[in-house]
Amino acid sequence: MVLQSTWFxxxxxxxxxxxxxxxxxxxxxxxxxxxxxxxxxKRTMIAAIGPLWDGNEVWLITAGGVTFAAFPKVYGVMFSTLYTPLMLILFALIIRGVSFEFRDQIVSPVWTRVWDTAIFVGSVTPALLFGVAFSNIFMGIPFNGDGVFEGNLFTLLNPYALAGGTLFVLLFTLHGALWLCIKTQGDLQKRTIKAAHTLWPILLVVAVTFLGASWFATDLYGNYIAQPVLFSIIAITVAALLGIRYFIHKEAWFKAWFASCATIFGATFFGIAGLFPTLFPSSLDAAFSLSAFNASSSTLTLKIMLGVVLIFIPVVIAYQIWAYSVFSHKVTEEDFYIH
Amino acid sequence: MDVVMLSRLQFAAATMFHFLFVPLTLGLSLLLAIMETRYAKTGDKTWLRMTQFFGKLFLINVALGVVTGITLEFQFGTNWSRYSEYVGDIFGSLLAIEATAAFFLESTFIGIWIFGWKKLSARAHAGVMWLIAFAGSLSSVWILIANAWMQHPVGYTIRNGRAELTDFVAIITQKYALLEMTHMLSAAYMYSAFVVMGISAYHLLKRQEVDLFTRAFRLALILGTISTAVVTLSGDMHGVNVTENQPAKLAAMESHWETSTRAPSFLLAIPDQKNEKNLIEIGRIPGLLSLLGKHDINAEIIGLNDIPKDERPPVLITSLAFRTMVSSATLMIFLMIWAFVKRNKLLEHPRLLMAMVCAIPLPLITIEAGWVLSEVGRQPWIVYGLMKTSQAASPVASSQVLGSLIGFVVVYGLLGFVGFWLMIKHAKNGPAPVSSTL
Structure with missing residues (x-):
């Protein structure tokens, strides 16, 4: 029980x-x-994330891999029921990843425009669809006891899920804007600051709406009512969200960005705490739902993987912090991708 | 077509495309690390220009290899959910370890290498490439351990309706895994050596940057010679291992129907799986199959007719893949010997240089054929002897899989075309002029 909860x-x-x-x-x-x-x-914006995006994306592979290792049944059922949105996410990540590499290889306006479009589409699509996917998980997904999905793509594109998708896009966009405030200067930074000022109130409205809609559309609050101390997660998240506004006003970009990190962290754990111990609820029948207790790997695997994760994840975090610190300065033309 | 067939085609397309790029990143990173270290130690700008020239080729391959790798992991869940549920306890852990212990290192440090030319000292920057080379090979080791487990499952028990882990050490140290690692990694290094030698030969033929490309050719030749020897030896040992553990695969490789002692090989044989015989048999060499499979010319080799019909792999594809792999590998061995003998007088042997340019695609063909042999030859099993591929697919609609398969073919086709075009263009252009180097 403790081992499985830890893994959850x-x-x-x-x-x-x-x-x-x-x-x-x-x-x-x-x-x-x-x-x-x-x-x-544009090259400044690419250089602002260029050294880091690839390492960041491995967190997705690790999150996926850990689902596979610790909760194989969840991995199979989750990924096959969410087949189409996941494939769209993969295609988006593929074209985005090569765009950074290909964009400046050829000097031609058409060529550049193609990859510029790919960068935008490849970035906004995963943000939106991860929001849609997780909102659907919060609501429960129509799959039966055999793990067969009994809905279609439009089942997944319901109003609550689209609100969740919008929330993710806004959270990430503001998060990206704050990172750009750290990394840029001059005119580009001024425009970015303006964008952050515009984005924040919209995010606030969508976030509050989503929190409220979750009361009606999901069972997430069940755990909160049983354990009122959990409401502190929501309180901290809201405080972090207000903190972003405060630090934007103070033009303290690093602090604003960290507040944004805390907001995203809190938003994720708002859902995680509400789901516990279910990882993947079925909307057809609670008996079909997959939880940390009925869908986990064997104790031996959970123990070995716990050892692996406890050793390597801190090491990864350490060298990624180092990587961030190497590239924490303002971008200048010297930092552009050299060909 | 049914979901299983569509999913198989999709996985084959995605893996084979992924593997057009990955092997080069494994060996080229090692060569780049050596080149850059030479620069850091001597300050000789030729090594720096060489690093930057081949570095760009490396990065195009990395970009395509990385983005197509994510798809592979996710496809186990999207398309092979029954498989994932059945073996995730073991197979999932191996993939998760690969990501945390190796792939993070590689990806994080590639970003640092690309953008860190002016942030790090020359030594530190070269050190970053050593880490990338190490992490890349380590990452493939974990993937190959996972594949070896599908070929020859060990260290598990069937409990709770699935395969559960009992002996982790047995899985990572089994002979099948060790041979597969040795064979695959040396093949990847060999490919990288051929690419560097081929591109260098192209410029040497044109008498461009003679000093730089002579050095690059000789450096790659060292890696190429060693890896060619290792790939051959490990391939031979792997053959014996397959005979022992996967008799159906061995029989299909050589389209060997009747169990016999002193079993023959043919230079060419076209099998007819339905009628359980060969349509064409040319160049019979008695005892060769026994020799390859058991290192004994008189040994008995099991024929396909003694294997139940529903446990036989597709014979034609398996045997053609085997023949392609062996014949192109033989060609490469001769080329490598030729290059080694003439290594000090490269410019005087334009025919050798021309041959090396033409040989660039050879190792790639060999590697792809080797994987087709390994994976198609394992059929009808997804995990040998334990789970059939037909039981492994997700319960999704075939229209969904058809849609994503078409998506893969279109997107990968375009990206592959652009990627190879960029690489060839860059390879022909040669290194940047001295003035524009850092």
Whole structure:
């Protein structure tokens, strides 16, 4: 029980880290066509995330891999019921990843425009669809006792899920804007600050709406009512969200970005705490739902993997912090991708 | 077509495409690390320019290899959910370890290498490439351990209706895994050596950057010679291992129907699986199959007719893949010997240089054929002797899989075309002029 519960929270933690890290580079990609007026702007924006996005994306692979290792049944049922949105996410990540590499290989306006579009589409699509996917998980997904999905793509594109998708896009876009405030200067930074000022109130409205809608659309609050101390997660998240506004006003970009990290972390754990111990609820019958207790790996595997994760994840975090610190300065033309 | 067949085609397309790029990243990172270390130690700008020239090729391969790798992991869940549920206890852990212990290292440090030229000292920057080379090979080791387990499952028990882990050490140290690692990694290094030698030969033929490309050719030749020897030896040992553990695969490789002692090989044989015989048999060499499979010319080799019909792999594909792998590998061995003999007088042997340019795709063909042999030859099993591929697919609609398969073919086709075009263009252009180097 303790081992399986530990893994449940590690599972949530890995998704939260993925959203925090890859989230800001999705956000920068989303802002890319709006803030990148000149080619220098665009190359500055790419250089702001260029050294880090690849390492960030491995958090997705790890979150997926850990689901596979610790909760194989969840892995199979989750990924096959969410087949189409996941495939769209994969295609988006593929074209986005190569765009950064290919964009500056050829000097031609058409060529550049193709990859510029790919950067935007490849960044906003995963943000939106991860939001849609997780909102559907919060609601429960129509799959039967045999793990067969009894809905279609439009079942997944319901109003609550679309609100969740919008929330993710806004969270990541603001997160990316704050990262750009750290990494840029001059005119581009001024425009980014303006964008952050515009985005924040919209995010606040959508976040509050989503929190409220969750009361009606999901069973997440069940755990909160049983354990009122959990409401502190929501309180901390809201405080972090207000903190973003405060630090934007103070032009303290690092602090604003950290507040944004805390907001995303809190938003993820708002759902994780509400779901516990279910990882993947069925909306057809609670008996079909997959939980940390009925869908986990063997004790031996959970123990070995716990050892692996406890040793390597801190090491990974250490060298990624080092990587971030190497590239924490303002971007100049010296940092552009050299060909 | 049914979901299983569509999912198999999709996985084959995604894996084979992924593997057009990955092997080069494994060996080229090692060569780049050596080149850059030479620069860091001597300050000789030729090594720096060489690093940057081949570095760009490396990065195009990395970009395509990385983005297509994510799809592979996720496909186990999307398309092979029954398989994932049945073996996740073991197979899932191996993939998760690969990500945490190796792939993180590689991805994080590649970003640092690309953008860190002016942030790090020359030594530190070269050190980053050593880490990338180490992490890349370590990452493939974990993937190969996972594949070896599908080929020859060990260290498990069937409990709770699935395969559960009992002996982790047995899984990571089994002979099948060790041979597969040795064979695959040396093949990847060999490919990288051929690419560097081929591109260098192209420029040497044109008498461009003679100093730089002579050095690059000779450096790659060292890696190429060693890896060619290792790939051959490990391939031979692997053959014996397959004979022992996967008799159906061995019989299909050589389209060997009747169990016999002193079993023959043929230079060419076209099998007819339905009628359980060969349509064409040319160049019969008695005893060769016994020799390859058991290192004994008189040994008995089990024929396909002694294997139940529903446990035989597709014979034609398996045997063609085997023949393709062996014949192109033989060609490469001769080329490597030729290059080794003439290594000090490269410019005087334009025919050798021309041959090396033409040989660039050979190792890639060999590697892809080797994987087809390994994976198609394992059929009808997804985990040998334990689970059939037909039981492994997800309960999804075939229209969904058809849609994603078409998506893969279109997107990968375009990206592959663009990727190879960029690489060839860059390879022909040669290194940046001295003035524009850092």
């Amino acid at each position: 929270f590690l599972w949530g933690l890995l998704w939260a880290i993925f959203f925090i890290t890859d989230g800001f580079d999705f956000g920068v990609g989303t802002l890319y066509p709006f803030l990148g007026k000149s080619d220098t702007d």
